[in-house]
Amino acid sequence: MKFCSQCASPVAIRIPDGDTMERHVCDACGEIHYQNPKIVAGCIPEWNGRILLCRRAIEPRHGLWTIPAGFMENSETIEQAAMRETYEEACARVEISGLYAIFNIPHVSQVYMIFRAELLDGGFAPGIESLETALFAEEDIPWSDIAFPVVVQALQRFFADRPGDHFPPFVDTIVPVKR
Numbered sequence: 001m002k003f004c005s006q007c008a009s010p011v012a013i014r015i016p017d018g019d020t021m022e023r024h025v026c027d028a029c030g031e032i033h034y035q036n037p038k039i040v041a042g043c044i045p046e047w048n049g050r051i052l053l054c055r056r057a058i059e060p061r062h063g064l065w066t067i068p069a070g071f072m073e074n075s076e077t078i079e080q081a082a083m084r085e086t087y088e089e090a091c092a093r094v095e096i097s098g099l100y101a102i103f104n105i106p107h108v109s110q111v112y113m114i115f116r117a118e119l120l121d122g123g124f125a126p127g128i129e130s131l132e133t134a135l136f137a138e139e140d141i142p143w144s145d146i147a148f149p150v151v152v153q154a155l156q157r158f159f160a161d162r163p164g165d166h167f168p169p170f171v172d173t174i175v176p177v178k179r
Contacts, residue, residue, distance in 0.1 A: 001024045004026035007028055009028035010026075010028075011033065012025055016032050035109075037109040037110055039081070040111070041071075042067050042069020042070065042114050043067065043082045043117035044067055044158055045067075045086060050136055052067075052090055053065045053067060053135075053141075053142075054068055054089045054126070054133050055130060055134075060147075061147035064145050064146060065145050067154070068082075068088075068092070069089075070129075082115050088128065089127045089130050091126070091133075092123060092124040094118060095117060095118050097115070101153075101171075102171045103174055138162075149174050153174070
């Protein structure tokens with residue numbers, strides 16, 4: 001951020017009075033511009049024991065597979081965001097069965113909230129952000145072509161929990177792999 005959205009004056013990064021974190025602050029009008037993590041909402045949709053995945057038509061990770069998920073919009077709940085993203089990416093209607101995973105991803109300032117869900121009617125098709133959609137049995141998941149570590153971890157945990165039909169919600173943190 002270079003300019004204040006209130007008065008268009010340049011902003012400086014400093015700790016405002018009464019705060020403990022560096023913020024973008026306008027020296028002209030005093031406006032403090034807070035930047036907070038983005039919430040990504042998604043789900044693991046099931047149909048007859050198989051999982052619906054989408055092959056991405058957009059960056060990042062174009063051409064790789066993921067669960068339907070995306071950024072939450074203002075004025076919607078996390079459940080609504082997960083259902084909307086599933087419809088947008090996979091033309092699928094789902095019923096949310098419960099919160100399953102929360103992932104902190106501090107290095108990109110995101111929080112993922114992943115739900116378990118059931119396809120309502122078994123219908124799906126590629127949405128505008130997907131090249132392809134498909135149902136996968138556990139043994140057919142294209143693990144080496146999964147777009148994001150958060151999806152790999154959520155699916156691995158899901159398949160480990162499935163035999164006991166017990167899906168306790170969990171919280172985890174994704175840290176970047178140093179290469």
